[in-house]
Amino acid sequence: MFVRNCMTPNPITIKPDTPIFEALNIMKKNNIRQLPVVDKAGKLLGIVTEREILTVSPSPASTLSIYEMNYLLSKMQVKDIMNRQLVTVSPELNIEDAALIMRDKKIGSLLVIQEDALVGIITQTDIFDAMLKAFGIRKAGTRIVIETEDRVGALAELLQIVKEHRINVIGVASLEKSDRIVQIMLRLSTADASELVNDIKQKGFQVIAVS
Template sequence: MAVKDFMTRKVIYISPDTTIAHAADMMREQGLHRLPVIENDKLVGLVTEGTIAEASPSKATSLSIYEMNYLLNKTKVKDVMIRDVITVSQFASLEDAVYLMFKHKVGILPVMDFGQLFGVITDRDVFKAFLRVSGYGEDGIRIRCLVKDEAGILSKVLQLISEKGYNVAHTVQIEAEPGFVTIEVQIDGQVDTDSLQVALEEAEIEVESILPTVAKKI
């Protein structure tokens, strides 16, 4: 999975000379928490709700409303923006992007290649990617099996399902207790769950659950 397959391509950005009052208004109107700062077609920084909050007068300040508004409209994004921005290539794996977010405790990575901004990958994009990969929101059946962690076990489960004439849409394998793994399989369409469960258990595959899934818009 590459970053380019999940990134947000339509990027809303601002210039360094934008006031923080206007930047805050843009974030509120667009439902965003961060904005890339672009100057002469180059990424020069990142402004976030946190940086704006730090630059805004405290509620305990003695300034009047007029003075606070004056300060917010006078302070520029370039005065408060993050200049050392962590970026990622569109050709990097999604896992690399998640690792960078986790390591640097950030919720957005501008996607840069050859000095050009191609998009951004955010924590919300990662959440959507997880839902897509796991098959969430699709009609069908989800089977959860606990099996021994041994070579060929995944292909064995998938072959049994395929022999029943069912289409496997997604699979996820998760480490379980020592020596075992949990395999989750998303199957398209209608399924004779009783017959499938019997076939799996006869092959010594422990079925933890078989549950219907309903289509949902992500």
């Protein structure tokens, strides 16, 4: 899967002179947590997040009354707090790399640019949804976890056994336990995998979980 398959296309944007309270209302109304900031020509200038708005306060706030603070906050605009250090990606980037960028840079979203134009935004939630879809979590079936030696052909052998039982594979994932041991998760479109599990064991594989 690629960013283009998971992103929100044509995201809601705001202008830099938008009051921060108005930006916050737009987020709440549309159930989103970030807004790209563009100029009148549509050029991307920055991004503002719900967290930035909720935590912002004028520097002299500690000496002001609550009424004076609210007044100053009401006068603040998005351009005063937006993040100008933008992290952008191509719609053709795969979601694994997108997730890695978010993790390494500790950010919750990536702006998607194509031919210098903003075409979408992809968030952590979008990444999670894509992973859940890849694992087939929302589909009914049976989950089998097999532990085996990390060797060429192990997965192919397992899938051949599944094929012989005429069971469809919904999702596959693997986790390296050590240099030589790997766990393979198969999510299968069957409610009863008992015969398959017995066959997998007879072929020398260790089944460590069935659910």
